[in-house]
Amino acid sequence: MVVEATIAPSILSDDDSSKRRQIMDGAHRVFMEQGFDAASMNEIARVAGVSKGTLYVYFPDKSRLFEAIVEQDTLEQGKLAFNFDPAIPADKTLRDFGRAYIELLCRPGSGSSVRTVIGIAERMPELGRRFYENVIEHTFNTFADYLKARVKAGELVIDDCTLASPQFLMMCQATLFQPYIFQAKPAPSTAQIERVVESATKIFLKVYGAKAK
Amino acid sequence: MVVEATIAPSILSDDDSSKRRQIMDGAHRVFMEQGFDAASMNEIARVAGVSKGTLYVYFPDKSRLFEAIVEQDTLEQGKLAFNFDPAIPADKTLRDFGRAYIELLCRPGSGSSVRTVIGIAERMPELGRRFYENVIEHTFNTFADYLKARVKAGELVIDDCTLASPQFLMMCQATLFQPYIFQAKPAPSTAQIERVVESATKIFLKVYGAKAK
Amino acid sequence: MVVEATIAPSILSDDDSSKRRQIMDGAHRVFMEQGFDAASMNEIARVAGVSKGTLYVYFPDKSRLFEAIVEQDTLEQGKLAFNFDPAIPADKTLRDFGRAYIELLCRPGSGSSVRTVIGIAERMPELGRRFYENVIEHTFNTFADYLKARVKAGELVIDDCTLASPQFLMMCQATLFQPYIFQAKPAPSTAQIERVVESATKIFLKVYGAKAK
Amino acid sequence: MVVEATIAPSILSDDDSSKRRQIMDGAHRVFMEQGFDAASMNEIARVAGVSKGTLYVYFPDKSRLFEAIVEQDTLEQGKLAFNFDPAIPADKTLRDFGRAYIELLCRPGSGSSVRTVIGIAERMPELGRRFYENVIEHTFNTFADYLKARVKAGELVIDDCTLASPQFLMMCQATLFQPYIFQAKPAPSTAQIERVVESATKIFLKVYGAKAK
DNA sequence: CATGAATGAGGGTTCATTCAT
DNA sequence: AATGAATGAACCCTCATTCAT
Incomplete structure (x- = not known):
């Protein structure tokens, strides 16, 4: 059914929030390429495709975003x-x-x-x-x-x-x-x-x- | 001659330069404690006991100072x-x-x-x-x-x-x-x-x- | 009828609007504690117990909300x-x-x-x-x-x-x-x-x- | 003597630092016009005719600059x-x-x-x-x-x-x-x-x- | 050669405001 | 009507670097 196709995405988008995932993906790339200090929130926002302000909706500050990234990597690599x-x-x-x-x-x-x-x-x-x-x-x-x-x-x-x-x-x-x-x-x-x-x-x-x- | 007194210091300073050594010692400490990005030229100058300007007399920029430090460590540890x-x-x-x-x-x-x-x-x-x-x-x-x-x-x-x-x-x-x-x-x-x-x-x-x- | 139950709230809310009063109460507290500049619309919304967007339904911007608060105080204190x-x-x-x-x-x-x-x-x-x-x-x-x-x-x-x-x-x-x-x-x-x-x-x-x- | 004329300015410039005075003058104007919160360090720098960084050479932060201004006013008006x-x-x-x-x-x-x-x-x-x-x-x-x-x-x-x-x-x-x-x-x-x-x-x-x- | 005052770009962060839902 | 996620401008502040002395 056509309608279903339209609804599907929003159903599929895990409630872990696609924006959050999007940010983490961008932040992951930038942090890994540049390291914690050299990575700028500006570039992370750009790479993640969100505005700088949005970063702070999902993570209280740069350190916590970084920690989330490392934690994710830790869990994934620990598998x-x-x-x-x-x-x-x-x-x-x-x-x-x-x-x-x-x-x-x-x-x-x-x-x-x-x-x-x-x-x-x-x-x-x-x-x-x-x-x-x-x-x-x-x-x-x-x-x-x-x-x-x-x-x-x-x-x-x-x-x-x-x-x-x-x-x-x-x-x-x-x-x-x-x-x-x-x-x-x-x-x-x-x-x-x-x-x-x-x-x-x-x-x-x-x-x-x-x-x- | 009076003039000699004025020139003396520059003659005495070996040209491998005690100042250079002094800077590298300070920079070494700061870079090792903080990493490249977090280390500030300000603090390096402070720890080295020289002025900020002097840093740039001996090293063209922060990267080159850092490279010199790492190179020195490399050589020393390689021994x-x-x-x-x-x-x-x-x-x-x-x-x-x-x-x-x-x-x-x-x-x-x-x-x-x-x-x-x-x-x-x-x-x-x-x-x-x-x-x-x-x-x-x-x-x-x-x-x-x-x-x-x-x-x-x-x-x-x-x-x-x-x-x-x-x-x-x-x-x-x-x-x-x-x-x-x-x-x-x-x-x-x-x-x-x-x-x-x-x-x-x-x-x-x-x-x-x-x-x- | 079932439908009535759904409509009821909007009927009950007096049109001088309890929401408006609610916002003004919250805003009053925050503005008086922090002053105009230091008060944030975010906190006003939080203290008032409404969403940020709702603030802008009742007041066009921060200044006008502030003016309304001061005006209210003016009238009350003038009594x-x-x-x-x-x-x-x-x-x-x-x-x-x-x-x-x-x-x-x-x-x-x-x-x-x-x-x-x-x-x-x-x-x-x-x-x-x-x-x-x-x-x-x-x-x-x-x-x-x-x-x-x-x-x-x-x-x-x-x-x-x-x-x-x-x-x-x-x-x-x-x-x-x-x-x-x-x-x-x-x-x-x-x-x-x-x-x-x-x-x-x-x-x-x-x-x-x-x-x- | 001619030489004296040349030295004079540096002698006259109170060691309270003309730059410091310059900053305080600019900051005074901006703070008094806008209040503490609305005054921006950017504008203070502009009005004072110095760079933003210079502000922080003389005052550790905005609050302290403001306090210095008020303190000065306090002393002057107290006279x-x-x-x-x-x-x-x-x-x-x-x-x-x-x-x-x-x-x-x-x-x-x-x-x-x-x-x-x-x-x-x-x-x-x-x-x-x-x-x-x-x-x-x-x-x-x-x-x-x-x-x-x-x-x-x-x-x-x-x-x-x-x-x-x-x-x-x-x-x-x-x-x-x-x-x-x-x-x-x-x-x-x-x-x-x-x-x-x-x-x-x-x-x-x-x-x-x-x-x- | 050595200094440190001065710079201004760019850092992280906040916030009034908007808009799709 | 009500929401709150999203925005981006502007905030305070830091820092590598320069330059007159």
């Missing part, structure tokens, strides 16, 4: 939904997870997010803390839980899974993430990722694998 | 003078170097430096690149060179030292550096460092040690 | 209904009227009114003029009329009642009103008022009393 | 240097002083000052208090002191000089000051002043004069 299927052999899981982790870390936009948060962490430590806990540490913990399960299953022999988890993930980063975050090299290619993750996986299994005994 | 003595057993060297590395990374001031550079890397990628190459990568390379020497000496068996080097150093960071840089936790204690480095060292030797064969 | 009973001896009337006058002048809210009008008089002289004429001068005139009647009755001997009236009322203010209007002292106590009015009354009668001759 | 010569008969002194008082009160600029201070007194009571004490009350006290001396000299018989002083001065205001301050009438003419002061003087002497007995 990293990986299916740790116990039926799949550990080596395959390590490889797949390692690759997914690095790809997440180095996908476009992710770097800006990390850079922006680190850049402001000195003056807004709360933001840094929450980002670390909900994104970085959360991933470490999720993976550590998987490892514990494998240990219990007798597939792995690990004394301290809470340490083993970041050991593996940090090895996966080797050569790849740091140049990316410092803008020294572009995001790594799939081949590069494969190679580094493969090496990390082998080391991990050699050290923590059950048959390694 | 990490570690004595890789071939006479010392590899395991001890790994332990000592790992500890020294983390202590350097997490010593007060170092965090600010890294945060400031990462925070500005999006807009001043050149600064990020040089910092990465001269500090991060340089350390990886220096250590890789050591590893190559140990391989040649038959003490270690490593296929790709350029990869093994960051693998070890990233493992040493596990749990320690990231919370620190995000301001989520204070700098790690000596005991924490010892424990993580010890684990990394053991893994490294188990995987790459010659006797491991 | 000062005092019963000049010819049967009562002049000295009692003077004392009672003087006290009532000062109490009116210094009652809470009255000060704000005067301050607000004086504060804006430079830019809105018309408002000041009407306030002066309808409140201040009107009181002078009312009292002057009483004096004239007493003169005619032979109870007082006054050459110029139009001058004698403010002479008495200004003497009553002595020490009391000015510190109050400048916010230098709180509203005067009953005892203070009594004392000052008593003195003014005595002086007035000594000078203008018939028996004084 | 009312009147020579209470004991050799001159009281009646002449009363007449002269009364006239001088009203002329001061109603001279151009004085009204704006009073209006501005009263207008802001609700929100800046300290300003109001100091203005009242240093200008209004100070005049009352100065005159009260004179009266006390006349009482001691046996020329006047006054029970409470602290009350008698404002009684006289308020009577002098009758009909003159209030319409002026409300912008209802222009400043009174000399003739009007003379007439009202004359009447007040006569009343005062009739009541408080020694020979009145």
Whole structure:
């Protein structure tokens, strides 16, 4: 029916307010490109396609808008939904997870997010803390839980899974993430990722694998 | 002659200029505490103990002063003078170097430096690149060179030292550096460092040690 | 009928409009507390309990709303209904009227009114003029009329009642009103008022009393 | 000597800084014309003939600039240097002083000052208090002191000089000051002043004069 | 060379007013 | 009639930079 089509949009527009979303989208782009201080409310309004005054209808001030953006990024990046299927052999899981982790870390936009948060962490430590806990540490913990399960299953022999988890993930980063975050090299290619993750996986299994005994 | 008295000061001031040094010291403190954008030339002048005008005698503008500061930090931090003595057993060297590395990374001031550079890397990628190459990568390379020497000496068996080097150093960071840089936790204690480095060292030797064969 | 229920409210609302009254009440409070410039239409709407848009349904703009408030105050304060009973001896009337006058002048809210009008008089002289004429001068005139009647009755001997009236009322203010209007002292106590009015009354009668001759 | 002529200006320029004076002059005009809120720093800068930034070199913010202006006015108006010569008969002194008082009160600029201070007194009571004490009350006290001396000299018989002083001065205001301050009438003419002061003087002497007995 | 007063563009924020619903 | 989201001009204030001394 024709009428329905007309009504639809307003029904679809989530009540999280399309304007609010619109502002956050614009603010996200500007904040990520420029950082907190260099981003101007003027430009955010322009990019978001709203007037400056409207910004203040939805957010009390620049800091709070920024925090909302970072919080959103924190939640989104903290999701990293990986299916740790116990039926799949550990080596395959390590490889797949390692690759997914690095790809997440180095996908476009992710770097800006990390850079922006680190850049402001000195003056807004709360933001840094929450980002670390909900994104970085959360991933470490999720993976550590998987490892514990494998240990219990007798597939792995690990004394301290809470340490083993970041050991593996940090090895996966080797050569790849740091140049990316410092803008020294572009995001790594799939081949590069494969190679580094493969090496990390082998080391991990050699050290923590059950048959390694 | 009377005239000499007048000229004297400019003669005495070494031309690498104590004033220049003075400015850089002040600017360093302010930039590191506040980041590039939030730092004001006014406060830099105040902290440096010179007039605002003098700043512009030695540096054409704020960006160039900042670049000089970062460059200086880059050079200083790139120095990490570690004595890789071939006479010392590899395991001890790994332990000592790992500890020294983390202590350097997490010593007060170092965090600010890294945060400031990462925070500005999006807009001043050149600064990020040089910092990465001269500090991060340089350390990886220096250590890789050591590893190559140990391989040649038959003490270690490593296929790709350029990869093994960051693998070890990233493992040493596990749990320690990231919370620190995000301001989520204070700098790690000596005991924490010892424990993580010890684990990394053991893994490294188990995987790459010659006797491991 | 069901429909009636829906219409009812609009029928009930008297057309001098309870909404209009509601707005004026809110606006009065805000304008008197903050002054014309510092009062915001936003807060007026909030205090009045109506939406911002509704303000503009009843008043074309901020100035006109303000003028309406001041006009209302002018009319209300101009009323000062005092019963000049010819049967009562002049000295009692003077004392009672003087006290009532000062109490009116210094009652809470009255000060704000005067301050607000004086504060804006430079830019809105018309408002000041009407306030002066309808409140201040009107009181002078009312009292002057009483004096004239007493003169005619032979109870007082006054050459110029139009001058004698403010002479008495200004003497009553002595020490009391000015510190109050400048916010230098709180509203005067009953005892203070009594004392000052008593003195003014005595002086007035000594000078203008018939028996004084 | 020629040289002296060159140096002179810098010596003459009071160290109260000509720029500061320049700013205060401009700010005075704008604040008095518009009131605190309506005055904009932009216009003050324009009228003062300096840049907006310069304003903030001399005054930390708008409030402080305003306070400086009011304070200056307070001091200047508080001066009312009147020579209470004991050799001159009281009646002449009363007449002269009364006239001088009203002329001061109603001279151009004085009204704006009073209006501005009263207008802001609700929100800046300290300003109001100091203005009242240093200008209004100070005049009352100065005159009260004179009266006390006349009482001691046996020329006047006054029970409470602290009350008698404002009684006289308020009577002098009758009909003159209030319409002026409300912008209802222009400043009174000399003739009007003379007439009202004359009447007040006569009343005062009739009541408080020694020979009145 | 060194100073610091002066600048003016641009920062974040508020607010009277409008208008689609 | 009533709403409140949206606007954009104008607000106060900061700051990198310049220049006369």
